[in-house]
Ligand code: AHG
Ligand code: MN
């Protein structure tokens with residue numbers, strides 16, 4: 001007997017029928033993003049054969065050197081999304097300002113934000129990378145669209161997800177009703193549902209942090225990791241394992257699959273920056289997914305989804321994953337503040 005396969009399209013249609021929160025424009029948006037990710041996956045897979053490795057020779061607004069694939073993925077996402085009539089504007093980690101849908105196309109009610117290529121340092125070494133996206137609704141009551149419209153807390157997201165380009169290409173999605181995963185069937189050319197109702201276990205014995213920054217961390221982070229490292233003999237009474245891929249998509253994907261805690265906290269290297277990761281393109285979509293899977297996400301002081309962005313490229317300290325561990329790190333921050 002062949003197993004019944006559910007495509008992304010069928011999933012979206014059925015979700016709309018059951019819960020009514022994927023209206024036509026949003027469904028189109030998600031399908032277009034999925035199609036763009038398929039194109040990006042093809043480039044990623046070609047690697048050196050497609051001349052997509054190495055640097056583009058340019059810098060983005062954050063002063064980071066752009067890789068060829070950062071630029072390619074950004075272009076693919078823009079090109080795929082600008083004509084459908086589902087968007088008013090887009091914002092990306094790789095663009096200085098917002099990209100308003102040109103007026104030769106109809107304007108839609110959504111706004112798309114993305115990190116076109118996450119894990120840039122892993123491209124050339126053939127390690128998992130991905131695309132992260134977040135969807136907001138354009139605020140009502142005025143015509144046109146401005147940067148200001150994008151400065152909404154993550155709790156306002158209509159949808160969020162990522163596509164990981166790893167051993168499998170997998171799209172992970174939430175529209176605010178749990179998390180579903182779809183793996184690309186290359187022969188068929190479509191994303192097929194492989195898991196719905198993804199859940200992150202509340203407890204874990206696995207943490208992810210870049211340990212090379214240890215000497216720069218704030219005391220609560222240092223305390224948490226020290227206690228993990230102390231293992232069975234320490235206050236936690238159990239041994240911990242560590243993983244750090246340095247692609248947020250890959251680290252979060254592992255956490256959605258088997259639990260864990262991920263931290264890219266503020267540190268003293270650049271004390272004026274709240275963190276390394278970007279609130280709108282990385283922290284918000286990942287926090288939405290993690291919360292929808294029963295996990296938690298904080299900057300140490302506040303739930304990430306409640307942070308009101310002050311600017312487009314705002315950065316934030318990120319602690320997310322298994323609920324009980326995130327709550328423990330939060331408690332350590334509260335104790336340190338008292
Ligand atoms: P990007 O490639 O989009 O700039 O993001 C890289 C991010 C994130 O994916 C990862 O968790 C982190 O940077 C890794 O940073 P370190 O190299 O400092 O560990
Ligand atoms: Mn990134």
Ligand code: MN
Pocket residue numbers: 070093115116117118119120
């Ligand atoms: Mn990126």
